[in-house]
Structure formats: C-alpha cells, structure tokens
Amino acid sequence: MMSELLQMMKGKTQSDQAQVNYAKMGEFAGTYFNYTTEFLGPNSWIIDSGATAHMCANLKLMNRLKPYIAESSVALPDGTKKHVTHCGSVTLSPDVTLKAVLYMPSFKCNLLSVSKLSSLSHITILFSSDHCVMQDQRTKRTIAVGRLVGNLYVLDDFSFNQDVIKKYSLNKDIECCLNARINDVDLWHKRLGHTPVLVLRHANVISDNACELGVCSVCPLAKQQRLPFLSSETYSENVFNLIHVDIWGPYNQFSVSGCTYMLTVVDDCSRATWVFLMKHKSQTVTLLENFYQMVLTQFDRKIKTVRTDNGLEFVSEKCQLFLQNHGILHHKTCVYSPQQNGVVERKHKHLLQVARALMFQACLPSQFWTEAILTATYIINRLPTSVFWKTPYEVLYNRSVDYSMVRTFGCLAFATNVLPQKSKFTKRAYRCVFVGYAFGQKGYKLYDLDDKVLFVSRDVVFHEGIFPYKNTPDSSNEFPFPVAVRDEDSTSNQTTSVPIHDSAPINSVDSPHHSSLHNFNPLPEDNSSVPVLRRSSRQGTKPCWMNDFVCSSSHDVDGSPKVASITPSHYAVMTVISTLQEPKSYLEANNSPEWRLAMQVEINALEANQTWEITPLPPDKMPIGCRWVFKLKLKADGSIDRYKARLVAKGYNQIEGIDYNESFSPVAKSVTVRLFFAIAAASNWHIHQMDVNNAFLHGYLEEEIYMSPPDGYCLPPGHVCRLKRSLYGLKQASRQWNQEFTTQIVAFGFIQSKHDYCLFTKKSGDSFLVLLLYVDDILVAGTSAELITEVKNYLDRVFTIKDLGVAKYFLGLEVARSPQGIVVTQTKYIKDIVTDTGLANARDATTPLPPGIKFTGSAGAKLPHPDVYRLLIGRLLYLNFTRPDTSYACQQLSQYLQILANNI
Numbered sequence: 001m002m003s004e005l006l007q008m009m010k011g012k013t014q015s016d017q018a019q020v021n022y023a024k025m026g027e028f029a030g031t032y033f034n035y036t037t038e039f040l041g042p043n044s045w046i047i048d049s050g051a052t053a054h055m056c057a058n059l060k061l062m063n064r065l066k067p068y069i070a071e072s073s074v075a076l077p078d079g080t081k082k083h084v085t086h087c088g089s090v091t092l093s094p095d096v097t098l099k100a101v102l103y104m105p106s107f108k109c110n111l112l113s114v115s116k117l118s119s120l121s122h123i124t125i126l127f128s129s130d131h132c133v134m135q136d137q138r139t140k141r142t143i144a145v146g147r148l149v150g151n152l153y154v155l156d157d158f159s160f161n162q163d164v165i166k167k168y169s170l171n172k173d174i175e176c177c178l179n180a181r182i183n184d185v186d187l188w189h190k191r192l193g194h195t196p197v198l199v200l201r202h203a204n205v206i207s208d209n210a211c212e213l214g215v216c217s218v219c220p221l222a223k224q225q226r227l228p229f230l231s232s233e234t235y236s237e238n239v240f241n242l243i244h245v246d247i248w249g250p251y252n253q254f255s256v257s258g259c260t261y262m263l264t265v266v267d268d269c270s271r272a273t274w275v276f277l278m279k280h281k282s283q284t285v286t287l288l289e290n291f292y293q294m295v296l297t298q299f300d301r302k303i304k305t306v307r308t309d310n311g312l313e314f315v316s317e318k319c320q321l322f323l324q325n326h327g328i329l330h331h332k333t334c335v336y337s338p339q340q341n342g343v344v345e346r347k348h349k350h351l352l353q354v355a356r357a358l359m360f361q362a363c364l365p366s367q368f369w370t371e372a373i374l375t376a377t378y379i380i381n382r383l384p385t386s387v388f389w390k391t392p393y394e395v396l397y398n399r400s401v402d403y404s405m406v407r408t409f410g411c412l413a414f415a416t417n418v419l420p421q422k423s424k425f426t427k428r429a430y431r432c433v434f435v436g437y438a439f440g441q442k443g444y445k446l447y448d449l450d451d452k453v454l455f456v457s458r459d460v461v462f463h464e465g466i467f468p469y470k471n472t473p474d475s476s477n478e479f480p481f482p483v484a485v486r487d488e489d490s491t492s493n494q495t496t497s498v499p500i501h502d503s504a505p506i507n508s509v510d511s512p513h514h515s516s517l518h519n520f521n522p523l524p525e526d527n528s529s530v531p532v533l534r535r536s537s538r539q540g541t542k543p544c545w546m547n548d549f550v551c552s553s554s555h556d557v558d559g560s561p562k563v564a565s566i567t568p569s570h571y572a573v574m575t576v577i578s579t580l581q582e583p584k585s586y587l588e589a590n591n592s593p594e595w596r597l598a599m600q601v602e603i604n605a606l607e608a609n610q611t612w613e614i615t616p617l618p619p620d621k622m623p624i625g626c627r628w629v630f631k632l633k634l635k636a637d638g639s640i641d642r643y644k645a646r647l648v649a650k651g652y653n654q655i656e657g658i659d660y661n662e663s664f665s666p667v668a669k670s671v672t673v674r675l676f677f678a679i680a681a682a683s684n685w686h687i688h689q690m691d692v693n694n695a696f697l698h699g700y701l702e703e704e705i706y707m708s709p710p711d712g713y714c715l716p717p718g719h720v721c722r723l724k725r726s727l728y729g730l731k732q733a734s735r736q737w738n739q740e741f742t743t744q745i746v747a748f749g750f751i752q753s754k755h756d757y758c759l760f761t762k763k764s765g766d767s768f769l770v771l772l773l774y775v776d777d778i779l780v781a782g783t784s785a786e787l788i789t790e791v792k793n794y795l796d797r798v799f800t801i802k803d804l805g806v807a808k809y810f811l812g813l814e815v816a817r818s819p820q821g822i823v824v825t826q827t828k829y830i831k832d833i834v835t836d837t838g839l840a841n842a843r844d845a846t847t848p849l850p851p852g853i854k855f856t857g858s859a860g861a862k863l864p865h866p867d868v869y870r871l872l873i874g875r876l877l878y879l880n881f882t883r884p885d886t887s888y889a890c891q892q893l894s895q896y897l898q899i900l901a902n903n904i
Helices: 002-009 114-120 162-168 172-179 185-191 197-202 218-223 281-298 317-325 338-362 366-380 392-397 568-579 593-608 670-683 733-747 785-798 827-836 866-879 884-896
Strands: 025-028 031-034 045-048 062-067 073-075 081-083 086-093 096-103 111-113 123-127 131-136 142-149 152-155 242-248 261-267 273-278 305-308 329-332 412-416 429-437 444-448 453-457 460-463 484-486 497-499 612-616 626-634 640-649 686-692 700-707 719-725 759-764 767-774 777-782 801-806 813-818 821-825
Touching (some): 062 096, 111 114, 131 152, 142 162, 185 197, 242 338, 261 281, 273 281, 273 338, 273 366, 305 338, 317 329, 412 453, 593 626, 593 640, 670 767, 670 777, 670 821, 686 785, 700 733, 733 767, 733 785, 767 785, 777 785, 827 866, 866 884
Parallel strands (some): 045 111, 242 305, 305 329
Antiparallel strands (some): 045 152, 062 086, 073 081, 123 131, 131 142, 142 152, 242 261, 412 460, 429 444, 444 453, 612 719, 686 777, 767 777, 813 821
C-alpha cells in the first residue's frame, strides 16, 4: 500500500480507473486516505490530524516567503525525506490565514495540520461522518466546511462558500445573527454596547480591513470623560500679580476661639501664604479688603488678579464690587474643577499635613487645631519651595531667614512672672505649653496649664523634649475648660482672665488673627532695659457658649429648701405625690378599702362579661395562674382620679400546642397611618377617635384553658375558672380580640383591606368611610359625620367604647387640624425621650449625627447598661414617623445593638 502511495505522489497510478474515481488508499502521517492529485487540484488542502506542520506544494498560494533555515527536510513514513526550501503563510479566506507553512517543491499535495492550526489561532475543527466544520472558538461562527473525499477530509474552493457554510452550520441561529452584515462596523458597534473598533477587530467580528466607524452620537453622551488637567509651567513674574484664595471648613471641632473656617491666600510668585481664621464665611470680603490694604502699605504693590472657586462669598455682589473698584481681575474656576486653583488646594493639603504632625507630636486637645494651622503657616513660609528653591520669606523681604527663634510646638515652657510680687514666696514662672508665634508682638504664644489661659510672653525658657499633654490620658478629647486670655497690660495687681471670645483678635474682622511673614523676632534686640508690664483692670464676661451652664449660684444648692418658702398649693401637691404608693401585692392592697373596691369592680366586670365559668379541674389539665396589677390614675393637677385594679393571667405558663396555637395579631402599618392622614387632609374629611374599654376581654377563646381563681375570689375546693373569653396576659389575647373586632366590623358593612388587615373601608351612596385599628385605638374618617356617628353607636353597643371626639392624640402622635391641612407632630414624645435620658438642659444639635463621624464598632469599653441603649434606639425608630431626618442616624446606630461600646 505504501508503494502505491509513493507512485501516486510521482504522478503514476496502477489503474486507469483511479484517474476518474479515487486512488486507492495508503498510509501517510498516520492517516488512511484515497487520493489523486489530479482530482483534488492544486488549491485543495488535506486536513491531517497527524501532521506536525502545514505543508504546501503550490508556490502560488504562499505569501511572505523566506528561506527555511532550520532542518531543511521532512521525513516521510517510508523513510524518505522531502527537501524544504522556504517558509511562509497561506491565506485560505479573510478569516483563515495559515502561518509557518513549509514549502516542498517535490511534494504533490497540501497538508493542513490540525494541531498547528489550533495552537496558532482561535480555530477548532469538528469532525462528523460526512463532513468537518472549521469554527471560531470565541464567536462560535462557522468559517469553512470540509468534504469527505474517500476517507479523508478536504478543504477546497467550495469550503468557504457562504451557501455551503449555512447548510452545514452547527448553530444556524447563531450563524444567522453573526453573519448578518458581518462587515457592517456600525451594526457591530451598536450590538456590542458601542465597543471601540479596535476591540471589535480583536474579537474577530469585523475584518481587519473594515472601514473605520463614523461619528457616533451616543458614545459622547455615555462615555465622554474630562480632559486631563495639564500641569502649569508658568509663574507670575512679580509678587502679588496673582494671588490664589480659597476657604477651608467648616471643621467639626470649634477652636478655642470659636472658629471653624480659615481663609487661605497664596501668592503665585513667591508662594507666600497667609491664613485668616473665621467664625463665619461672611467675614471673607472684609478680610480681603484688609489684605489688599496691607499689601499696598507694606509692599507698595497692588494686587492685579485674584483666582478663586465659585463660592458664594467670592461671587457675591459685595466681593465683585470690591474687585471692580480696585481694578482687580477675578479668575474663577469652572464648576467642579478645583484643579484649576490647584496652588491653594495643594497648600491646604500641605498645611494640614504639617498641622497634623504638630498635633500628633504634642498630643494637644483638638480644640487647638487653629494654633497648629497658624504655626504650620509660619513654618512653611520659612522653608524653601520647589519653585525657586528659596523660602517665600526671602522672596518677599530679600533677606535670609533667622531660625534662632523657632521652637518645638507643644513643648513645655516656663514663662517668667513679671508682675509685682505680693510675697517673697510667690511663684516666679508659669508652667505652660508652647502653642505658636505671636503676630505683631515679639513674643511666644503660650497656654497656662494651671490657670487655663492663653497669653504672650517674651521671657520664656523651653524644654523641647518634654510634652505635657503626651502623658495625659485621652488628651485628644480633653477640653481645657475654660480657655481665656491673660492680659498683662494693667498696673493692677489682680490677675484677670478675659475670655478669648471678647478680646482675642482672632474673632475681630478689623484685626484678624493670622499667620504672616512679617518681621517676627521673639528675642529682644536690646536687653538692657526691660519695661515693667502692667495688667489690665477690665472685668471678663462669660462667653455666650456658657449660657446653658450653671457656673455659680447665689443660693446654697447643697441644702434642702425651707418649708416656709413653699406655697400652700405647692406643698399640698407635693404631699399628695409623696404619699401616693401603688400596692405591689394582693395582701398589701387588701389593707386599703379603696383598692378592695377596685378589685371588686374588676371582678364584677369580668363576671358580667362572662369571661369564665366555674368548673371542676379535669385530672389531665394544669391550670395557669393569675395576679393582680394595681395602678393609680391621676388628674392633670396630680390628684387621684381613680384606683385601677386589673386581673392579669400568667401567660408565661401557657404551653404551645395545648393552651394556644397562634399568637400573632396585626396592627396598622406606619405607612397606612401616614396615608390615612394624607388622604383625610387632602379630602377635608372628618377624623374621630375612639378607645375600646377592656378590649382583650371581648375575644372568644378556641382553646380549653383553665385558670386558678384570683386572690380574694372564693371557689369550692377543686374548682377552677375555665376561660371562655380572652384575658389580659394570655398569649393569644390580642389575636382573639382582633378577630372578634374584624368579625363585628365586617358585619356592619365594612370591607377589610388585603394590604393592611387593620384598614377597613365602607361606601354608602355618595359617602365613604375609612376605619383604622391599632390594638384597641380606633380612627375613623369620612365624608359624612352622620355615618361616623352611626359607626360609634354600633361599636358602643357591641364592645362599649370611649368616644374621644375629634382626633388629637393617637399613638403618641399629636394631630392638629387647620384650614391648610393636618399637622402631625411628636412633641410630647420627644420631650419624654429628652427627659428620660437626662438631656433636658443640653444644647441643641444642628444635625442628628456629627458631620464626618466614624463608627469603630466593638472598639473601646463595653456599655455598662446595653439594654438602655437598645431601648433608646427603639424609641428613636418610632420617632421616624414624623422626623424622617433622623432615619439615617437610627439606621447607623441600629447596626451596633449587639456590639455596644462607649465609643461606637
């Protein structure tokens, strides 16, 4: 058989029949096939799963030919070798290109290697009984179909015909989709989510030579991004030609001076920085006016251009008028483009980095953040910048910086007491913390650790390795209260602490406290004569933020009030309240005739309602117990309204499946209540309220429950009370009452809602009624007052109700009606929460949660009473009914009901 094959390769055959039909088979490269070169033609390819490389005998089919340098011959199965002269590629179709194809002139056929094709492309070949399919692995698209010629699969010119491909496609639905306008770039661009053409080419859904995509109107709307912000390489030639201005804040921590904002000014030429502390943004324009005058006076220059963002304080009419009057150009950034004012934005970052380092180093309380910012500004102005590698101080004043006065922020310092001494043993220095450099004075800013005051002194001894607050526990939260300013400009011998809110220039718009570059030198130039400093005789006033603190009192708060100072009516009320006591047990209540009468009234009501029947206890039953609960009902003036005794079953002794099966009872949803009031207000309906007396006693029991007789209720021996109706304390009491109410109200013509089982509606002619039930509280609203009265009369006959008239107070909701609508509030509920938590005298908060607060979870000490926290969260959740602004705070705090720590 092998010899026969070799003869066919040489153009010889054993019979003429093979010239017309198929040649007989031989073995070549592990494949059995019938073959005649004349029949297949020079462009046909034999698909060979055993060939290790593509082999071609037709030079006209090959592209990119280059001499073959490697092993120059291929061994055949009979042991002979064929010489390889070149290597190149062959394009079978726009989708199939064979690479690394060997050209052998003496070879008589073309072989396509399956392994080489799969490894060098995303093409796979699937074989069947009469044909094979060449398919793209990624798109599952059929590329070509091979025919079975004898026993071998062959690719020829018909293999890539689209009609043939459609006939033999493996998945005609996929092929139909993929082949539709295959070269339509716009179509594929839309199909695949407006994918770029380059990606489409890599996905092989369009050909490499497909035309480029035209203008797509959708892509800019969906994908357009901001242009990159190129770094500026231009700088102002002269100082104050251009200044960058911005506001930082508000910070969530008030400084010792009450400031929360800072106005930052940066000169573009020198990078000199000025920081002005502010309490309010409204001070901005005044500070800019003062800064302009300072530049004009101190540097004999005029500001030419100001660059800011679009803050309201900069685009206000007052600011624009100031700039126009002085001929100053105002450059504003584009909306949401802070990068255009990047000089001052980066300066804020630099200032905060240095200030944080100073605060962490000194461990100062956070209230001193403004002092750290001012000190950071002082330091940065005296350090070289990357613009000229000179310090801003040098550029402005044309002289080098003297670092001899610089000291470590937050270190221990002792300031000399220069006041006339009362005694020879009076302390000669104040123990202080260094908190910065004074502006306009040749001295250091210090904070007295003993007197809790800020002051400036020139006679200071520093201990730069000691930080007083570093060893103070939890110094970050410590507020050195109060903070004041020591004024030593008076000849008075008395020490007076003036609050910083009234006297410190930080809060003065006319002389703002700021850090600048002026000639500061805390070391005296001449020590020969030191003038005696005087002390101020001005009296300090209490700062406004201390108005809600009781700092002193003219009365003795430790002693008890005198009886003579109390009015008779007040004394009578106090006497009644102090003597009122509710019994804790039956034995205690039985000693009072009032409580005995109250118990008898309750028993009579239960018997009249046929709540139980007296019967012997069956031997296989276990009775549940009961107990008395006593409550005093008081009037608004504190006097006694009535004595209330209620018999309560011990439902915790009930056994599920025997004494009860289900205990769930629906109540009106909060959204239903809101909608009820909204529709009633919009339709101007009448709203009335009712309360059912002893609601739980109206439900009928389905289970067989026996109860021991209550204390004071005499029964024959071995007899108990078999409950026919529900009783307070039973697990199913609420459910049975709800079922009984539903039965009775539906019988009156109401329809129960399928979305809220406690919502009932009734239509009678042109009138419409809506009834809402929440346990035993009822709201009814509608267009007809007469129908509302009929509902009241019917419910009173069935259950005995208390008519409360027009709705005013429902489930803690205060309802007020006006011509404009209905107002629903929870004022009393809020006051009760505030009172119960001991926060009645606390200051109001601007937001439910402090801005920027971060919860740490379980870190910190555990709460001593976690149940109190959970109870408070539950009460706040109910407050969301009328205060949706607290919803986010409640949601955040509710995440820690199981992980309770002091610093959540």
